[in-house]
Amino acid sequence: MRITIIGSGNVATHFAAAFKNAGHKIVQVYSRNLDHAALLAYHVKAEPIDNLEAINTETDIFVIATSDGQIDLLASALSIYNKTMVHTSGATGLATLSQYTELSGVFYPLQTLSKNREVDFLTVPICIEGCNETITKQLLDLARTISNKVYLVNSEQRKILHLSAVFACNFPNYLYSVAEQLLKQNNLDFDIIRPLILETAQKVQQFLPNEAQTGPAARNDTVTMDAHLQLLGANPVLENMYKLISQLIIKNQEAKH
Amino acid sequence: MRITIIGSGNVATHFAAAFKNAGHKIVQVYSRNLDHAALLAYHVKAEPIDNLEAINTETDIFVIATSDGQIDLLASALSIYNKTMVHTSGATGLATLSQYTELSGVFYPLQTLSKNREVDFLTVPICIEGCNETITKQLLDLARTISNKVYLVNSEQRKILHLSAVFACNFPNYLYSVAEQLLKQNNLDFDIIRPLILETAQKVQQFLPNEAQTGPAARNDTVTMDAHLQLLGANPVLENMYKLISQLIIKNQEAKH
Numbered sequence: 001m002r003i004t005i006i007g008s009g010n011v012a013t014h015f016a017a018a019f020k021n022a023g024h025k026i027v028q029v030y031s032r033n034l035d036h037a038a039l040l041a042y043h044v045k046a047e048p049i050d051n052l053e054a055i056n057t058e059t060d061i062f063v064i065a066t067s068d069g070q071i072d073l074l075a076s077a078l079s080i081y082n083k084t085m086v087h088t089s090g091a092t093g094l095a096t097l098s099q100y101t102e103l104s105g106v107f108y109p110l111q112t113l114s115k116n117r118e119v120d121f122l123t124v125p126i127c128i129e130g131c132n133e134t135i136t137k138q139l140l141d142l143a144r145t146i147s148n149k150v151y152l153v154n155s156e157q158r159k160i161l162h163l164s165a166v167f168a169c170n171f172p173n174y175l176y177s178v179a180e181q182l183l184k185q186n187n188l189d190f191d192i193i194r195p196l197i198l199e200t201a202q203k204v205q206q207f208l209p210n211e212a213q214t215g216p217a218a219r220n221d222t223v224t225m226d227a228h229l230q231l232l233g234a235n236p237v238l239e240n241m242y243k244l245i246s247q248l249i250i251k252n253q254e255a256k257h
Numbered sequence: 258m259r260i261t262i263i264g265s266g267n268v269a270t271h272f273a274a275a276f277k278n279a280g281h282k283i284v285q286v287y288s289r290n291l292d293h294a295a296l297l298a299y300h301v302k303a304e305p306i307d308n309l310e311a312i313n314t315e316t317d318i319f320v321i322a323t324s325d326g327q328i329d330l331l332a333s334a335l336s337i338y339n340k341t342m343v344h345t346s347g348a349t350g351l352a353t354l355s356q357y358t359e360l361s362g363v364f365y366p367l368q369t370l371s372k373n374r375e376v377d378f379l380t381v382p383i384c385i386e387g388c389n390e391t392i393t394k395q396l397l398d399l400a401r402t403i404s405n406k407v408y409l410v411n412s413e414q415r416k417i418l419h420l421s422a423v424f425a426c427n428f429p430n431y432l433y434s435v436a437e438q439l440l441k442q443n444n445l446d447f448d449i450i451r452p453l454i455l456e457t458a459q460k461v462q463q464f465l466p467n468e469a470q471t472g473p474a475a476r477n478d479t480v481t482m483d484a485h486l487q488l489l490g491a492n493p494v495l496e497n498m499y500k501l502i503s504q505l506i507i508k509n510q511e512a513k514h
Contacts, residue, residue, distance in 0.1 A: 068481070091473075091481045111453055112471055117460060125449050151449055160443040161450070163485045164436040168450050169457040170472030171502050172429035177466035177509065179421040186417040192382050192408055193418070193425050194462050196368055200426040201458030203374060205451050209434035214369055215427030216348075224325070224348050228420045237505065244498060245428050252434065 001142060004059040004083075005029045005046070006074055008036040010113045011088050012065035013043075018121040018146040020044040027059045052077050059083060061142070063107060068092050075100045084135060090127075090162030093155040098131045105130040105139045108158055112169050121146050127153035127161060178238060210252070217249035258399060261316040261340075262286045262303070263331055265293040267370045268345050269322035270300075275378040275403040277301040284316045309334050316340060318399070320364060325349050332357045341392060347384075347419030350412040355388045362387040362396045365415055369426050378403050384410035384418065435495060467509070474506035 001024050005016045008031035016026055026046035031037035037048035047056065052074075061084040064074050071087050078085055079100035086107040087097060097104035106129040111119060126143040128150060130136030136152070143150040153161065176197055180190050203212045216224035225246055232239040258281050262273045265288035273283055283303040288294035294305035304313065309331075318341040321331050328344050335342055336357035343364040344354060354361035363386040368376060383400040385407060387393030393409070400407040410418065433454055437447050460469045473481040482503055489496040 068478075091484060110449060112456055112460065114460070114469075114471075117463065119456065123452050125452055127449075149449075149452065153445075157443055157445055159484070159488060160439055161445065162481075163488050164439045164445075164450055165453055166472055166474075166485060166499070167432045167439070168436040168454050170470070170474065170506070171432045172454075173457055173461065173466050173470055173472075174502055174506050174509070175424045175428045175432070176461050177470065179425040180466050182417055182421045182424070186414055188410070188414055188418065188421075190465060192367060192384075192406075193421055195380050195382055195406065196422055197425050197429075197458045197461060199369055199376065200430055201454045203369065203371070204430065204433050204454060206374065208447060209430050209437050212371075213427070213430055213434065214371075215423055215430075217423075217427065221325075224419075227348060227416070228423060231416060231420050241501060241505070242423070244501065245431055248494065248498070249427070249431050252431070 001025070001060045002027050002058060004055065004062050005040070005044075006062055006064040006078070007031060007066040008033070008040045009065065009067070010115055011109065012063075013040055013115050014109070014113045014119065014121065015063060015065055015088065015107075015146075016040055016044045016046070021121075022145040024142075024145070027056050028054075030055070055081060057081055057083075061086065061138075063088065064097075072096050075104075084138060086139065090158055090165065093159075094129050094131060095155070102131065103135060105135045106155070106158065107139060107143065108153070108161075110161055110165060112165075122148045125149040125151060127151050127158055129154055129158065178241075210256070213249060213253065215249070217246035218253055220250055220253070258282070258317045259284050259315060261312065261319050262297070262301075263319055263321040263335070264288065264323040265290070265297045266322065266324070267372055268366065269320075270297055270372050271370045271376065271378065272320060272322055272345065272364075272366070272403075273297055273301045273303070278378075279402040281399075281402070284313050285311075287312070312338060314338055314340075318343065318395075320345065321354075329353055332361075341395060343396065347415055347422065350416075351386050351388060352412070359388065360392060362392045363412070363415065364396060364400065365410070365418075367418055367422060379405045382406040382408060384408050384415055386411055386415065435498075467513070470506060470510065472506070474503035475510055477507055477510070 003019050003024050004027050005012050026044040028047045028049050029037045029041040030049050034050040041048035062078050065088040068089050075097045084103045086105040088107050090108050108127040110125040126147045128139045130139050260276050260281050261284050262269050283301040285304045285306050286294045286298040287306050291307040298305035319335050322345040325346050332354045341360045343362040345364050347365050365384040367382040381404050383404045385396045387396050
């Protein structure tokens, strides 16, 4: 397909590369900042533009991969070209596009993407929604050229997925940073705990988290929990978080029996 | 070396197998429950016992890999044999053994170990403490036969490591289970979020968590956070946790600038 990328951030960058690698033609890369557009366009042999009036109409699909706040305005402006138009946002409904066009859809990658880190795109779940069956089919076909994990997900479910991603990715990463901070304060290198973090995530590739729960709270080991709270005594914020999550784990374990 | 394993749980099982694979002789496996001792002993070609008076004195080291509450009593009973004696507990000081013997040490694996899941023991960090230089050297040498990641860690640091492991493993796993529950309630399979969990952990193998933080709180995106809190409205406990961790992430990001 002939694809126009709107945006030049993390998601735009990863999608442009994945489409290009799968043999699609990236026609143009649009960004408000021409330097940003040019950098990405260079990598995927596309034309960089910073003006929507320079859009090349010889394209099959606009992929709007910008921050959420820009989607509405861009959709409105791009609707005059009458092409399939998708956004890539987990938190934005299909309606933000479908109010402007009858060729709208969503192409949401459920993965944490950074420019400075490569991912194997074949393993990235892509959540598809189309405003009608023709669009849905077109998007499914396109998604399957870059990923082995393509799901049909409606706007309500996508909101839940986006929320779940906060609990499964952003919050765990914050807890890793708490460990980082505790280790640093005690002259221990973060390296020592990296294998534990990886194994914890690998375990739930095989089991469900509810089955994999371990630790002092899971066995209601109050001696160890009290000792941990004592160690955290100088930091009431962490102490409270420790108490809160431990109580939830204890409650969860009780519910199992 | 000739090694006697005291205990038959997860840690005992993984250590016995790792020692055996590295060419050591497992002399006996002790458990209060002879069936449990026999099961593990069978796998590592050792003799099972459920009575400390049946200890074979032709051994070099006792590895006490039981629950924390049993360590003191076992150390007291085993001290009469005058052999090197280590425990494998993160939460227990060296003093629990050194009060009974001058040949004491700690052999703490910083990993989440389950009987039903194999791990590559060469990647498991082993934290060593000896009560003198001779014991420390003996334990370092032994640890290096089964792991490429051997660290010298004193009792104070080990307590911090054990606490950090709660933040790096047990709490993230609980957050995975929150995602599991949210997805289930909305007819979405946990499978869809597994790659995100894995990539989140893989990212911090390369970067520090503090550098890898993403998500609505990291960019102080109040629109998305408000939408998420609305979705959690029916569950005040999760709503509170969402608020608490998001506030901590926001504060953390501010401290960076």
